[in-house]
Amino acid sequence: xxxxxxxxxxxxxxxxxxxxxxxxxxxxxxxxxxxxxxxxxxxxxxxxxxxxxxxxxxxxxxxxxxxxxxxxxxxxxxxxxxxxxxxxxxxxxxxxxxxxxxxxxxxxxxxxxxxxxxxxxxxxxxxxxxxxxxxxxxxxxxxxxxxxxxxxxxxxxxxxxxxxxxxxxxxxxxxxxxxxxxxxxxxxxxxxxxxxxxxxxxxxx
Numbered sequence: 001x002x003x004x005x006x007x008x009x010x011x012x013x014x015x016x017x018x019x020x021x022x023x024x025x026x027x028x029x030x031x032x033x034x035x036x037x038x039x040x041x042x043x044x045x046x047x048x049x050x051x052x053x054x055x056x057x058x059x060x061x062x063x064x065x066x067x068x069x070x071x072x073x074x075x076x077x078x079x080x081x082x083x084x085x086x087x088x089x090x091x092x093x094x095x096x097x098x099x100x101x102x103x104x105x106x107x108x109x110x111x112x113x114x115x116x117x118x119x120x121x122x123x124x125x126x127x128x129x130x131x132x133x134x135x136x137x138x139x140x141x142x143x144x145x146x147x148x149x150x151x152x153x154x155x156x157x158x159x160x161x162x163x164x165x166x167x168x169x170x171x172x173x174x175x176x177x178x179x180x181x182x183x184x185x186x187x188x189x190x191x192x193x194x195x196x197x198x199x200x201x202x203x204x205x
Contacts, residue, residue, distance in 0.1 A: 002089075004030035004060045005049045005067065011035040018062040021091050025060050038069035055085030063092040071113050078106060144172055144180045152177055 004027030006018035011034055022030050029052065033045035046067075053059060059081060061067050067088075068074045078088055078097055087098025088106075095109075096102035144152070148170050155161040155169065167177040 001029075001054070001057045002027045002060050003049055003053055003057055005032070005046060006030060006062060007033040007036060007038060007043070007045065007066045009035070009037050018066065021062045022060055025089070025091055027060050038065055038067070041068075041073060053081070053084070053086050058087040058089050058096075058098060060089045060091065062090075064090050064095070071110055075107075075110050078103075144170060144176060148172075149177075149180050149184060152180075 002025065004019075004022030004025070006015050006022060008015050008018075015032055015034065019030060019032075031045040031049040031052075033043045036043045036045070049059060064074060067090075068077060081088055082097065082103075087096060087102075089096045089098070089102075095106050097106055152166040152170050155166045156163060161169070163177060164174045167174045170177065
């Protein structure tokens with residue numbers, strides 16, 4: 001038996017094109033998820049389809065991203081279907097895991113996607129290292145700059161303002177101000193223990 005599954009991410013999207021493709025593929029039953037993101041692993045329509053499928057059946061989808069948005073989820077689903085003796089057929093990609101060739105193509109696609117992610121990660125790390133060598137800051141800019149921190153300290157020390165009020169006046173959270181104060185204390189501690197440029201006794205002739 002061929003069981004179809006269709007999904008759209010928002011309620012204003014139309015599922016008719018998918019339903020026509022699934023009907024043309026010979027699906028006897030079709031389950032749908034309307035307004036459900038593919039990133040969600042738990043979807044009512046998909047759960048119903050998986051419950052109905054039996055060994056020897058084929059789950060038919062219009063396109064791979066209708067089943068799952070992440071490669072890891074797709075591979076997990078295909079492996080689960082395979083253990084149950086169920087094939088997956090994608091109309092658009094013409095992939096049929098019920099055949100040895102189709103299953104091989106699916107896993108080659110997965111391996112290539114994993115390789116591409118590794119290359120992107122490697123390029124990102126190399127770019128960050130090069131930026132550090134050029135003296136460029138990495139990551140998000142600090143929410144509280146040196147001037148803002150000095151103003152907050154002045155409010156607390158001389159104005160008698162609480163830490164929470166000082167943070168609110170700077171437009172930041174109490175936690176952000178606490179982190180900034182901890183970083184400042186750490187820098188002061190490092191400066192206090194760092195060696196001076198010349199020993200005190202060297203000032204004389």
